[in-house]
Amino acid sequence: MKPIACHTDLPVLLPPGPALTVARGESGFGDPRRIFTPAVAIGLFAAFVISVLVNEAAAAPAAPGILAALWKWAPLIFQGFLFNLLVSVLSMAIGTVAGTALGLAQISLLPSVRGASWLTTQFFRNAPWLVLLFYCMLLLPFEIKIAGLTIPLPAWFKSVIGLSLPVMANVSEVVRGGVRSIPLAQWESAETLAFTRRQTLWMIILPQCLKRMMPPWMNLYAILTMATPLISIVGVQDSMTLTRAALSAEGRSELLVPMYLMLLGWFFLYCYPIARCTVALERRFTVKN
Amino acid sequence: MAWTPDQPIIRIADVHKSFGPIEVLKGVTFDVRKGEVICVIGPSGSGKSTLLRCVNALVPIERGSILVEGQEVNDPKLDKLALRRKVGMVFQQYNLFPHKTALQNVMMAPIHVLKQDRNEVEARAIALLRKVRLAEKAAAYPGELSGGQQQRVAIARSLAMNPDVMLFDEVTAALDPETVKEVLVAIRELAAEGMTCMIVTHEMGFARELAHHIYFTDRGVIVEHGPPTDFFACPRDPRTKEFLSQIL
Numbered sequence: 001m002k003p004i005a006c007h008t009d010l011p012v013l014l015p016p017g018p019a020l021t022v023a024r025g026e027s028g029f030g031d032p033r034r035i036f037t038p039a040v041a042i043g044l045f046a047a048f049v050i051s052v053l054v055n056e057a058a059a060a061p062a063a064p065g066i067l068a069a070l071w072k073w074a075p076l077i078f079q080g081f082l083f084n085l086l087v088s089v090l091s092m093a094i095g096t097v098a099g100t101a102l103g104l105a106q107i108s109l110l111p112s113v114r115g116a117s118w119l120t121t122q123f124f125r126n127a128p129w130l131v132l133l134f135y136c137m138l139l140l141p142f143e144i145k146i147a148g149l150t151i152p153l154p155a156w157f158k159s160v161i162g163l164s165l166p167v168m169a170n171v172s173e174v175v176r177g178g179v180r181s182i183p184l185a186q187w188e189s190a191e192t193l194a195f196t197r198r199q200t201l202w203m204i205i206l207p208q209c210l211k212r213m214m215p216p217w218m219n220l221y222a223i224l225t226m227a228t229p230l231i232s233i234v235g236v237q238d239s240m241t242l243t244r245a246a247l248s249a250e251g252r253s254e255l256l257v258p259m260y261l262m263l264l265g266w267f268f269l270y271c272y273p274i275a276r277c278t279v280a281l282e283r284r285f286t287v288k289n
Numbered sequence: 290m291a292w293t294p295d296q297p298i299i300r301i302a303d304v305h306k307s308f309g310p311i312e313v314l315k316g317v318t319f320d321v322r323k324g325e326v327i328c329v330i331g332p333s334g335s336g337k338s339t340l341l342r343c344v345n346a347l348v349p350i351e352r353g354s355i356l357v358e359g360q361e362v363n364d365p366k367l368d369k370l371a372l373r374r375k376v377g378m379v380f381q382q383y384n385l386f387p388h389k390t391a392l393q394n395v396m397m398a399p400i401h402v403l404k405q406d407r408n409e410v411e412a413r414a415i416a417l418l419r420k421v422r423l424a425e426k427a428a429a430y431p432g433e434l435s436g437g438q439q440q441r442v443a444i445a446r447s448l449a450m451n452p453d454v455m456l457f458d459e460v461t462a463a464l465d466p467e468t469v470k471e472v473l474v475a476i477r478e479l480a481a482e483g484m485t486c487m488i489v490t491h492e493m494g495f496a497r498e499l500a501h502h503i504y505f506t507d508r509g510v511i512v513e514h515g516p517p518t519d520f521f522a523c524p525r526d527p528r529t530k531e532f533l534s535q536i537l
Contacts, residue, residue, distance in 0.1 A: 189384035189443075192345055193398040193450060194373040203401065207388050 044268060048261040066258055073246040074262065080239030081266050087160055087238070088225040095164035095224075096217070099171025104201070106176040117172070124169035129162075130230050136162030137234045159231040167224055174216045178209030215282040222271045222278070239263055292359025298323045298454060298485050299344060304353035306339055313339045315509035316353070321454075326486045328496035328517075331506035332532060337489040340506070341456045344487065345376040358453065374403070377447035378456040381463050383439040385431040391418065391442045392427040395449045403450065410449070417445040421475045437468025441475050448479075455479065457488040493536055497521050505529050 052066050105117035124132065136158050143152045182205050190200040232240035243263050247255055297320035306314040313336040321327050329337045342348040344355055346362050346369050355362040357372060385394050395414040399405045418424050421441035431439050440460055447455060457476065461469045473495050480486055480499055490496055496503055497517045504514040505526075513526045524530045 185380065185382055185384045186386070188347060189378075189380060189386075191347060191369075192373055192376075192378040193446070194370045194402045195398065196370065199401055203397070204386055208386075 041268065041272065044261070044264065048258065048265060051257045051261060066255060069250055069252070069255055070258060070262055073243075073250075073259065077239055077242045077246060077259075077263060078266070080237070080242035081263065083156075084228040084231075084238050085225065085270065087156070087163065087228050087231060087236075088221070090160045091163035091167055091228075092221050092224055094160065095167025096171050098164065099168040100175050102168060102172035103175025103179070106172060107179050109197070121169045121172040121176075124165045125173065127166065129166050129227055130233065132165050133159060133162035133230055133234050136165070155234075156231070156236045159234060159236045162234075163224060163228065163231070167220060170220050171217065174213050174220070175209075178213040179205055181212055182208050211285060215278045215285070218274055218278045218281070222274045225271055225274075226267060239266075292356075294323050296359070297321055297356075298325075298358055299487070300354070300356040301340070301344070302354045302356075304340070304343060304355060305351050306336070306343060306348065307351060313509055314343070314350070317506070317509070317511055318353075319504060319511065319514065321485060321487060323453075323485055324483045325501045326480045326488065326499055327502045327504060328488045328490055328500035329504045329506060330490065330493070330496060330532075331512075335506040336509045337506055338458050341378070341458050341487060341489055344454075344456060345373055345378055347378075370402070374450055375453045376456060377450055377452035377454070379440070379443050379447055379458065379460050381459040383431070383436070383443045383463075385439055385443055385446070387431050390428050390430055391423060391434065391445075394431070394442055395446045398446070399449050414445070414449055417448055418442070420448075420478070421445050422471070435468055436464045437471045440464065440468075440472045444472075444475055444479070454485045454487065457486065457490070459489050459491065461490065461492055491536070493521070493533075505532065507532070 052070075102117050102121055105113050106121060108114045108117070137155065140153055140158045140161065142154075143150050145151075179201075186204060186208070187200060190204050195204065229238060229240040232238050232244075240263070243259055247259060299321040301320070302318050304314050304317045305312070317336070317340060319327075329340065331337055339348060343350050344357065344362065346367060350363050353363065358375060360372060361367065362372065385391075386397070389397065392411070392414055395417055396407075396410050399410045399413070400407055415424065415427065418427055421444055423438060423441055423445070426434060426438060426442075431442070434442065444460075460476070461472055464472065469492070473492065476486070476488070477499060488496070488500070500517050502514060503517050503520045505512050505520070505524075505528075507528050513520070513524060513529045520529075521533065524533055
C-alpha cells in the first residue's frame with residue numbers, strides 16, 4: 001500500500017485555488033454560512049470528482065474501480081450518517097428544552113437562581129465539546145435505577161447527553177438574549193394591565209422573541225450536526241467509524257480521500273440548506289425592523 | 290376604615306422618591322376626587338411621570354403615602370394586581386403588544402387576567418374600538434397603525450379592564466401634530482363620561498379645556514395649583530409664570 005504522502009498531485013493537497021480562497025481569510029469557524037459559500041460547494045464537488053479520477057488512474061488495473069468501491073460502501077456509511085442526524089436531533093431537542101429552562105432561570109428575580117444558572121451556562125458554553133463528551137461517557141453510569149426500574153444508558157445515548165450540554169448552554173444564552181432584546185416598556189405595559197410575571201413572560205415576551213431566536217438556534221443546530229462525528233472518538237459507531245472500517249476493510253489508500261469526501265458531501269448537503277435558511281430568516285427579520 | 294365614593298379616590302400625601310442621588314419627588318401632596326380630571330404640568334424632569342408611576346406602584350416610593358380607593362400603595366403587602374385592575378395607564382410610547390392585533394391587544398387582559406368569558410370580552414372590545422373610532426382596524430397589527438391609532442388602541446386596551454382611574458403619561462408627546470387631536474378627542478369623551486383621570490401633559494390648551502384642577506410641578510414639588518381659569522389667567526408663582534410664558 002502506498003503511503004498517502006506520495007499523492008502530492010491530489011488537488012486537495014495542493015495549495016488552495018481561487019475557489020477556496022473565498023472562504024479563507026474569514027475566521028468564522030463556528031459559522032457554517034461563511035464556510036459554505038457556493039464557490040466552496042463547487043470546489044468541494046470538483047475535488048471529489050478529481051480525486052476519484054486521479055485515484056482511478058492510479059489504481060492498479062486489476063482492482064475494482066473507485067466508484068464501484070464507493071457504491072459498495074455507501075449504503076452502510078449512509079446508515080451511519082442517518083445515525084449522526086438522529087444524534088443531532090436528539091441532542092438539539094434535549095439541549096433546547098434544558099437550555100430554555102436555564103435561560104429563563106437566568107432572568108429569574110431570585111439572585112441565587114440567576115447566579116447559579118449564569119454559572120452553569122458559562123461553564124458549559126466555554127468548555128470544549130469533546131471534553132464534555134468524554135466526561136459524560138466516563139461519569140454517567142451504564143444504567144440507572146429509578147424505583148426498581150432499571151433503565152439502560154447505552155454509550156450512544158450518553159454521547160447524546162454529552163452533546164446536548166453545550167447546546168443547552170448556547171440555547172440558554174439565546175433565550176436570555178432574546179428576552180433582554182424586548183424593550184422594558186413591554187413588561188411595564190403588561191404590568192399595568194395586571195398580568196403576572198409568568199403570564200407576561202409566556203404570553204407577551206417569549207412570543208415576540210421567538211422570531212429573533214430562530215436564526216441563532218438554527219445556526220447552532222448546523223454547528224451541532226457538523227460536530228456529531230466527535231462521538232466516533234469516544235467509541236460510538238457513527239458514519240465516521242463506519243467510513244474508517246470500510247477503508248480498513250478495503251485496504252486501499254487511494255480510497256481514503258474520495259470516501260471521506262463522500263461523507264463530507266452528505267453533511268454539506270444537509271447543513272447548507274439550513275445555513276441558507278438562517279440567512280434568509282435573518283434578512284427578513286432585519287428588513288422588518 | 291372602608292373607602293366610600295365620597296372620599297377622594299386618590300390621596301397622595303408627602304410622597305418622596307429618589308433615583309440614586311437624584312431626588313425626583315420631594316413631598317408631593319394632593320387629592321383626586323371621583324370623576325375629577327386633573328392635569329399635571331411642568332418642565333421636563335420635574336417628576337410628573339414618576340408621580341403617575343407611583344400611583345399604580347410601577348415605582349416604589351420611599352416616604353409618604355398614596356391611597357387608591359383607601360388602599361395604601363406604599364405597603365409591602367400590597368396586592369399589586371388588585372390595584373392595577375382599578376388603575377389603567379396609557380404611556381407615551383403606546384407599548385402595544387406588537388405580535389397581537391388591535392382587537393387581541395384589547396381582549397388579552399380581560400380574558401387572561403380577569404378570566405372573563407371570551408365572547409363577552411370580544412363584544413366589549415369591539416365596542417371599545419368603535420368608541421375610539423377604530424372598529425375597522427380591529428384586525429390590524431400595531432405596526433400597521435399610525436401613532437395616533439396605536440395610542441387609541443392603547444386607551445381601549447386599558448379601558449377594557451374597566452378601571453376606576455385612568456393615568457395618562459404624556460400620551461400625545463410622541464405623536465405627529467395631526468394625530469394628536471384624535472387622541473385628545475378620545476380622552477375628552479372619556480372625561481365627559483365621568484372617568485377619573487390623572488393626565489400628565491404638555492398640551493396646555495387641552496389642560497385648560499378639560500381639567501377641573503391643574504397642578505404645576507417643578508423640581509419635585511407642587512409649586513402652584515388651581516382651577517384652569519385662575520391658573521392660566523393669573524399665575525402667582527414666578528416659576529409658573531416663567532414656564533407659561535415659554536409655553537404659551
